[in-house]
Amino acid sequence: MISKEEILQLAGMCKLKLSDEEIEIFGAMFSNVLEQVKGLDMVNTEGIKPLYFLNSANKSLREDVAGDSLDREEVLKNAPEEEYGYFKLKKVMD
Amino acid sequence: MGYKTIVGLEIHVELLTKTKIFCNCVNEFGGDANTHCCPVCLGLPGAIPKLNKGALEFGIKAGLAFNCQISEWVKMDRKHYFYPDLSKGYQVSQDDNPLCRNGYVEIEVEEGLKRIGIQRIHMEEDTGKSIHTEGGDTLVDYNRAGVPLIEIVTAPDINSSEEARMFLENLRNILRYIEVSDCKMEEGSLRCDVNINVVDTETGKKTNITELKNLNSFKAVASAIEYEERRHISLLEKGENTAKETRRWNEVENKTVVMRDKGSADNYRYAVDVDVLPVVIEKEWIDEIRDSLPELPHQKKERFIKEYALPEYDAGVLTQSKELAQFYEETNKYAKDPKQVSNWVMGDVLRRLNDEEMEIEDLKFQPKDLADLLEFINAGKISNNIGKKVLREMFETGEKPEAIIKKKGLIQISDEGELEGIIEKVLDENQQSVIDYKNGKDRALGFIIGQVMKATKGKANPQLVNKMVRERIEKR
């Protein structure tokens, strides 16, 4: 069972605010998923190297040659707001 | 009672590739906002990143220059955090399988050479740039998003601000020699964070590590380390400890201030980026890159000491940059005395460059011109001091030394007949000094010689004047 604190921590990292009701719902859903994934623990993986990629064909490098970028209008199409060619957002400070 | 300072550095270096790390947008400092962007570096859905071979090569090059082992294969990992200048919600970086490991850089300390360990060098992408306006908005430019970086992490082997400065200088010189980065701190192509704590060598008690950010120059790095050293020690002396926190260097007030505490450790949820296919690094490729490495600063320094019989100090200064070393060697091709060339390059040339914040490439004259100037001096045609004047003129106009000497009539007067009249006149006008000298006041001689030099606008051959003035006074 995933705890309420863990759900809140996850939500915090995702910058999400959850209501008490949502915490309940997500808690149940996460617990359910984790329970199912736990099934994998039954497989004995001793001595087996981790496999990250099925496709390990070694032709995946790109030559360092410049190509076209997008037009700025295109780039800014999804910007919530723009100013002087920049994406304009509410102030964020570290 | 003694304390030992323990410092480790994390250095981010932007690579000088033509394109970004995962897309073919140009990698260029500046440029109009958001004009070097595409679906990949903007993190648009469905865009597929492809690793830049040039960036990987530069990473390997740096690893080899810093004596690292190179990983047999490369995978990229996603480092998750939220910040507006991070287009995808994660930064593509390397977690548990960095490109390079276990290297070192040597610095010269009093006891000899000291190795500063390099724990790892990994590849990652740079983020965009945010500007915070006074009006309370944040403006974001993604031109820098996806620019290839290497992050160099040192072992905690650095024990003073001076060692940190030397390490950074050597690191920067090497990176510039191998031409993987221009390492301009003011443009952000080299950025350095510091981890520092202090241990009481008697009790073994340690302070918590402080992370320092916002260090914009090597000087700021050194000052911040010194400030933190004092802060940590004073807390230890009071029986207290530092907080685990990140602090920002405030250049104006010359102190560090808390940025955020590290109480809630960052959770980056690293995960393999399966969009970037893994790459096996062939041993042959590494060998090829190793063979292509140029002579590195310390190797060049050794050669200068042997080949030109230079003192270690001279060789060190002259090999600080590849361009300076090249200027020196080029001048030497035309000049006779390597030590004399060294004196002039390290002295008048470097001083002037530093004063004007110029680089050796900005010089208006050629190495051969400097060699010609020295030849005029060595042949006795102009004095050393006049030579310096000519050099100043060369700095400003780039004119050939011969032309300047002719134009200004600076050829040294070495004709006894011509000097005789001038000397007699000076002696007549300064009879008291003549008497003083005869009475054993050596200083009076200097004064008289000075007057003769003045009368000839510095053009008289100083040795000859010296000799003649003595003779003439004897005869009086």
Ligand SMILES: [Zn+2]
């Ligand atoms: Zn792009």
